[in-house]
Amino acid sequence: MKAQKELRLLPWAGPDGQPCYLSTSDPDSHMSRLADNIEAMQLGMASQLREEAAQLLDDEATSLDPDALTLLAAQLAAALGDVLRVATSRGSRPVGPESF
Template sequence: MTAPNELRLLPWSGPDGKPCYLSTDDRGGYMSRLADNIEAVQLGSAAQLLEQAPETLDDHDAAPEEMRRLAKELTGALRDVLRLATSRGHLLAVSEPREPSTDLRSC
């Protein structure tokens, strides 16, 4: 079974907005695949929203309700992506350490 410090933060919240975690060694298991699929949908939705946002923001005749809807959707997408980044960052931190690169080329 997974060590307590290797729990995966899932891309959804539990009751009262509390985070949900998965403890498993099976990255191909049902719950892991479900979480991967939901994360993919969340990232796709965020990318699509980000593509569409400039149109609304550049529209000087956009109604205040439209702007509030956009802000609400962007906030939700940012929350999802931040949760995903937190989860992935945690998984990277607990994975096996890699040897430092001796390649000093810049990006």
Template sequence: MTTPNELRLLPWSGPGGKPCYLSTDDRDSYMSRLADNIEAVQLGTAADLLDEAEETLGAGEAGTEALRHLAQELTRTLRDVLRVATSRGHRLTATEPHHL
């Protein structure tokens, strides 16, 4: 039986926002590469949004709607980045040698 540490948390959610997992030993499989690519896009989007947030907040003249939109985008992006970090953390834990 596969343990949760052996499953890869994928960078997208399933129906109802439930997490999706991949069970494979092949890091070069289509699904593994797809997940890697989506993670890269998500991290790039986060970097771009951070720059946008710094610019918007630095201007000091952003209206309520602009700030609300920025907060919504930052929340969505932070959720994606947290999922990537969690997934990568689980994979590191699963690949570390066990010491007695």
């Protein structure tokens, strides 16, 4: 019996903001590796942005400029969207021994 291919939610959206999916059972395909690398980059950027936001908010000597806070909020919202997409994608993929 052939394993059914699962659709993988990719870490980017299409031109109209619609989700993009990959249909493959090969985790080592070029597109799978590209998606893995982009996910890793998005998670790393989110982690770095969170650290920068925490430092900015903890620094009492810094006057919190409203424009800087607006930019920070926009960047955090975008990073959260990326992280949620990665979590959704990874949550829908089967977990096997190779994942540990």
